[in-house]
Amino acid sequence: MPMRITLSDGPRTRLGWIALAGSVEEDEPVMPRTLRTIDDYVVSLVLSGEGQYRDEERPAVPITASTLTVVPPNWPHRYSTPPGRSWTEWFVVAGGPLLDLLADRGILDVPGPRPLAWPSGGDDLALILGNAPRTAADAERQLLALADWLTTASTRRQPMADPWAQAADRLAADLAGRVDLAELAVQVGTSYDGFRRGFRRRFGAAPLAYRNARRLESAAALLRLTDLPLHGIAERLGFTDEFYLSRQFRRRYGMPPRDYRREQQREA
Structure with a gap:
């Protein structure tokens, strides 16, 4: 059409x-x-x-x-x-x-x-x-x-010369795609293990944990602002399936995704 x-x-x-x-x-x-x-x-x-x-x-x-x-x-x-x-x-x-x-x-x-x-x-x-x-x-x-x-x-963002900040941006972008940590380590100018240690020192979490936190934040936003079903959210954000997303979400927010959505709708 x-x-x-x-x-x-x-x-x-x-x-x-x-x-x-x-x-x-x-x-x-x-x-x-x-x-x-x-x-x-x-x-x-x-x-x-x-x-x-x-x-x-x-x-x-x-x-x-x-x-x-x-x-x-x-x-x-x-x-x-x-x-x-x-x-x-x-x-x-x-x-x-x-x-x-x-x-x-x-x-x-x-x-x-x-x-x-x-x-x-x-x-x-x-x-x-x-x-x-x-x-x-x-x-x-x-x-x-x-x-x-x-x-x-x-809102135009200022370009960041800091390679660590650029690596964090890469980890937070395209959450359903694949990110090669070895490639990010090369861009930062360190070894694979050095990248993981340095990232944790700067951002308070290991690279994959940081990326997973961004996924969960995005999942919470989609639950608040859309009617997208849980399996659709899981697919868009790169989770294995809706059950894995639900377990991770409960661990982060203290309640299942459906309860979170219901509570947010009541508050709105």
């Missing part, structure tokens, strides 16, 4: 609302030929293809893959592909106090395209916007997850 709407007219909550969300898969975006205004914030993440953005101040700004386009409320604008060309995009139209706070902090205040500050293949945004919330509490968790994603995607 070239265009898919995953959410429309979401619940209005104390944090805000999502009016529309969905994706365009290798198709032309549906846009008027003239500049348009929308009452809420518009956010578009283009994953492949290219196009242009324009508004009253700028006639044409290129949009390429891995470009985040932000449009504040009531800002006349238009973005699209060239005639007959297509792209892949996730989009969301949302408003309310939480989005206004992001604008006040400089995250959603400047209209137009910008490069992503942090790599995204779109799976993380799809996970947030892929399903309509069933309750107001679900809608608020979805908005908080969207706000967290926008902050990460828009």
Whole structure:
């Protein structure tokens, strides 16, 4: 399906609302030929293809893959592909106090395209916007997850010259993939055993324990903010299966994942 709407007219909550969300898969975006205004914030993440953005101040700004386009409320604008060309995009139209706070902090205040500050293949945004919330509490968790994603995607991190910090970043990234500790040791400039000892001194845990802690933190976030089933969380984060994840989670948080999710939903 070239265009898919995953959410429309979401619940209005104390944090805000999502009016529309969905994706365009290798198709032309549906846009008027003239500049348009929308009452809420518009956010578009283009994953492949290219196009242009324009508004009253700028006639044409290129949009390429891995470009985040932000449009504040009531800002006349238009973005699209060239005639007959297509792209892949996730989009969301949302408003309310939480989005206004992001604008006040400089995250959603400047209209137009910008490069992503942090790599995204779109799976993380799809996970947030892929399903309509069933309750107001679900809608608020979805908005908080969207706000967290926008902050990460828009906040440029300073490059780190410290090879140990770079190794820690590697261990915390792509949690479902494989990481070669011997390769990280070479990058840091030490032996395998020296890397394990040095990492523990600097970060308070052995490399694999550090990585597993990041996995469990991510699992807790997915339990709080999504309805993803436990086996899906285990698969996304590189756990052997949901039973192993459950044992590890109970050891870290003192309760099974399902009880944790239920408790977080009650508090929300």
